[in-house]
Amino acid sequence: MSPRDWNASSYHDLSTPHQGWGRQVLDRLVLRGDETVLDAGCGTGRITQQLLDRWPGVRAVAVDGSPAMAQRARENLDPQRVTVLCQDLVALELAEPAGAAISTATFHWIADHDALFARLHDALVPGAPAVAQYGGAGNVARLEAILREVGGREPFAPALGGWPGPWNYQTPEATAQRLDRAGFDVQDCWLxxxxxxxxHPRDFLESVVLGAHLDRLDAELRPAYVDAVLAELGEPAELDYVRLNWIARRR
Structure with missing residues (x-):
């Protein structure tokens, strides 16, 4: 299944938590400072820009599966330093392998992590570092329970009842094994x-969290669905994020 498209404008304005996660990823990345770095799931390019700001000699290949996200990244990033590609990461192909890779808040949207890690491996030169962070086992568990309950109600049940959702949350143990099979040496992997x-809870849910759910609903049902989810979340509308982090190197 191809990646879904996103509302790049609203995501760009609302993705403040992702910027903090991106800084954590960059803090863990060790570079010489002259590499070409792959940003796998670049969104609108805000973390790619953080990368460029930290290492003025670095170039980047920024990849996203959403045409709207990739177009916004092209508008935001310096074309002299960044090549932006719109590609599905499980079919990733680069003209030349990169010298490092980062990814933030992306891989939990991808069902086949074996295929993903195999493509990531082939997109890197031997010895290249790779650092990633995304939703892991237990991520938004309370929210997922709410979504199952609300999705089972009428009039949402025909579209959402019994649907497992769009996310793939994995444990560190399973992830480290997959990375090893794909040809990575794993330095650390943790939750x-x-x-x-x-x-702005409503806007955040609509643009960042629930897009795939809303895509399944008729347009006239979407506001009521978000209302119902917000009512169950209560105030403050805390989202129980659990992040899966890993640091690895391509063999």
Whole structure:
């Protein structure tokens, strides 16, 4: 299944938590400072820009599966330093392998992590570092329970009842094994809770969290669905994020 498209404008304005996660990823990345770095799931390019700001000699290949996200990244990033590609990461192909890779808040949207890690491996030169962070086992568990309950109600049940959702949350153990099979040496792989209270809960849910759910609903049902989810979340509308982090190197 191809990646879904996103509302790049609203995502760009609302993705404040992702910027913090991106800084954590960059803090863990060790570079000489002259590499070409793959940003796998670049969104609108805000973390790619952080990368460029930290290492003035670095170039980047920024990849996203959403045409709207990739177009916004092209508008935001310096074309002299960044090549932006719109590609599905499980079919990733680069003209030349990169010298490092980063990814933030992306891989939990991808069902086949074996295929993903195999493509990531082939997109890197031997010895290249790779650092990633995304939703892991237990991520938004309370929210997922709410979504199952609300999705089972009428009039949402025909579209959402019994649907497992769009996310793939994995454990560190399973992830480290997959990375090893794909040809990575794993330095570390761990979970950390990182709850978030969005400044604008409705907008955040609509644009960042529930897009795939809303795509399944008729347009006239979408506001009522978000209302019902917000009512169950209560105030403050805390999202119980749990992040899966890993640091690895391509063999």
């Amino acid at each position: 950390n809770p990182d709850p978030v209270v969005p400044e």
